[in-house]
Amino acid sequence: MLSAMLVETQMVPFLDGETWVRISRPDAPRPDALPLFVLHGGPGMAHDYVRNIAELADETGRDVVHYDQIGCGRSTHLPDAPRDFWTPALFVDEFHAVRSALGVERYHVLGQSWGGMLGAEIAVRQPDGLVSLSICNSPASMELWMAAAALLRSELPEDTQRALDRHEAAGTVTDPEYLAATQEFYRRHVCRLTPTPQDFLDSEAQMEAEPTVYHTMNGPNEFHVLGTLKSWSVEDRLDQITAPTLVVAGEFDEATPATWKPFVDRIPDAREHVFAGASHCTHLEQPAEFRAVIASFLTEHDR
Template sequence: MWREIEPDDRFEVEVDGYRVVAYSHGNGSETVFCLNGGPGLPCDYLREAHSCLIDQGYRVVTFDQLGTGFSDRPEDASLWTIGRYVEETETVRKALGLGKVHMLGHSWGGWLAIDYALTYPENLRTLILEDTVADMPHLVSELARLRAALGPETVAMMQKHEAQGIYAHPEYLAAVTILNYRHVCRLPEWPVPVRRSLDDWNMGPYTTIQGPNEFLYIGNLKDWNRIPDLHRIKVPVLITTGEHDELTPACALRMKLALPDAELKVFANASHMPFYENPGDYYPALLGFLSRHRAD
């Protein structure tokens, strides 16, 4: 079960002339390399949820992606592309000498993990895609379905503000807040690591890549679709999602059907963060998958 654990090591890696900070827990022979969501979030929320894997003999490595946490925060919007983040991820892996890894990507980190797996397949032992998608246009249609549950008048209100580019209007923010509590984290009190990451959110990468909130995708990945390429990913893949996830079970199934070696777990009573919302089911599923694919 998750708990906050101080890293054993903290590294500073030079990437594109900037400083990226990475964290390492444990000294196991196999590494779980975690790519957190956002974009623009510090890695705290995912690091604290997975550092406990050291109890099972794994090394766990996370890093604050450029623009987040303790890494440098340049304001050049041209840096916020998935291709550059793929190369950043590879730079961190090589700098820390990780070898082949179990790559775990959550949300945006899953998009990043998919593109990494297609670019550097030789560096993966397994791929774990958590609460993520591989087809953005399909996700947009699923988000429209979730938004529709708010009722036609609320949907019309949201569309009006979106057409005007007004994302900070109180009634619009109220609708987004309801959706967040239904489909991002359904706990009455969000865990401290989640709040810590959210309180330090850099909206520069987020708005450039994704959009103004979790339910409107108008950034530079709005047309991203890797479903036609997933057959090239040959390593074993675990796909996880919450039954109420904003990145819905339908999106998860679309990935599973396109991958040659994938299993899918849908967690009850959870949305976008099953590791906090339903840890009793989440950790056995993750550890079972990892144990079946250990090299030793």
């Protein structure tokens, strides 16, 4: 449960729409603690499932900023936007629109899943004021992501694999049997908690109600990638990241070590932390441990 910190919301103009922003302010601000921007995943999953990271406000004495990226959640939805509208550069521009509207000049960025990919896209541009980058449960390319997903998929029960193959070949990816088979993958590698946390269910429900961004950029699910991100990679640009970088993942994460090792190997000032027993939603499965690791990293780089 979130503490009794002060929470403010506002709408920030972006292109022809608006981006919904949530700012969690600490009860006891620390003068040298810089704001943290939290970038949610999906793309198109909205901020709800990473909302508990706002606890870092009181735990570290800093403002924590969440926002729903354009096209999802409480921000303007654009179901009729053309396919080529949905690019990483769009979301980089949106981030800076939010940051500028809040008057923030020096800041930390934390991105989870797609949010970590977006964080890397922000960092390779070397923006003034980026003090640190936390990449959480994210791949350095979709080629690596798909290869890892195929390997994990091959470890599913044979009848589950057959159901996935059959429905993908037939194009019946909304069939209840296919959806049930995908849940077996999710249970192992996305969120291992039972029952599934309500915050995750809320993000999932809004994405299913308005799937434009997720289906256009990713595809029907985590391992059947057909969207505009299919050829995305930041691998050959990682040496351009100058901000200190922390890379975290779970032991059973769908973002396997093969997907995130390029961040550690190619970013000049990068370190890694793997959470034993956790999967893709490490921040939900081990919230206190996750925040402790992040808090230590942020505090180290505030100055």
